[in-house]
Amino acid sequence: QKLAELLTAHSQQNPLLENAGIFSVQASESLIERPGMTIGPFKLIEEIGEGGFGIIFLCEQIEPIRRKVALKVLKPGLDSRQVIARFEAERQTLAMMEHPNIARVLDVGLAPSGRPYFAMELVMGKSIIEYFDQWQMSLDARLRLLCDVCRAVQHAHLKGIVHRDVKPSNVMVATVDNQPVVKVIDFRIAKATGKQPLADGTLHTNAIGFVGTPAYMSPEQLSPGKEDADIRCDVYSLG
Numbered sequence: 001q002k003l004a005e006l007l008t009a010h011s012q013q014n015p016l017l018e019n020a021g022i023f024s025v026q027a028s029e030s031l032i033e034r035p036g037m038t039i040g041p042f043k044l045i046e047e048i049g050e051g052g053f054g055i056i057f058l059c060e061q062i063e064p065i066r067r068k069v070a071l072k073v074l075k076p077g078l079d080s081r082q083v084i085a086r087f088e089a090e091r092q093t094l095a096m097m098e099h100p101n102i103a104r105v106l107d108v109g110l111a112p113s114g115r116p117y118f119a120m121e122l123v124m125g126k127s128i129i130e131y132f133d134q135w136q137m138s139l140d141a142r143l144r145l146l147c148d149v150c151r152a153v154q155h156a157h158l159k160g161i162v163h164r165d166v167k168p169s170n171v172m173v174a175t176v177d178n179q180p181v182v183k184v185i186d187f188r189i190a191k192a193t194g195k196q197p198l199a200d201g202t203l204h205t206n207a208i209g210f211v212g213t214p215a216y217m218s219p220e221q222l223s224p225g226k227e228d229a230d231i232r233c234d235v236y237s238l239g
Helices: 002-013 081-097 127-134 141-156 231-238
Strands: 043-050 053-059 065-072 105-110 116-121 171-176 180-182
Touching: 043 065, 081 105, 081 116, 127 141, 127 171, 141 180, 141 231
Parallel strands: none
Antiparallel strands: 043 053, 053 065, 065 116, 105 116, 171 180
């Protein structure tokens, strides 16, 4: 009986998945971002990652200084007003962060296709769990790095931001001067707690679904339409 109910529910329209875009970003094939193109002062070298909303490129900044950066641009086809607003909110959220263990935003703008992008410091490392395993770190060493993660998340909380998707793949560790350095990344689904205005109504859980990674989410994040997801969600995910 339970299986029959699940199959029936599966065959029905899911507004979370079937919701059509409100408007489209019209871009010709020649404007689609790809390696070799130049966007503002950044030359795209190669695609190095893909998230829920954006494609990430390794880039070289040409002016006013030359350096390697990571550039994230809104994915083609994600053209609803809500998605664009959420992407814009991520740019603003990251720009508010000023902490050595949070990846810094370097520049923002619009690509020739009309899609928004932001350039951020390039973090060449591994997820925190992969780093632990690779270097067979002791429990004490792991906890010291976790303290850095906690300080970074606390910094976001003091700025009025709940990350809402703290998980190993969003906590990178790079080796700098033979020492591990933690960088928390990806605030795309962060939620304003009221201290800082980000984007009107774009950072709250949608009434028909939730945002986050189920394996690391606190129970209250799984309740559609609830507004009680606060900084304790991140504490739960850190655990």
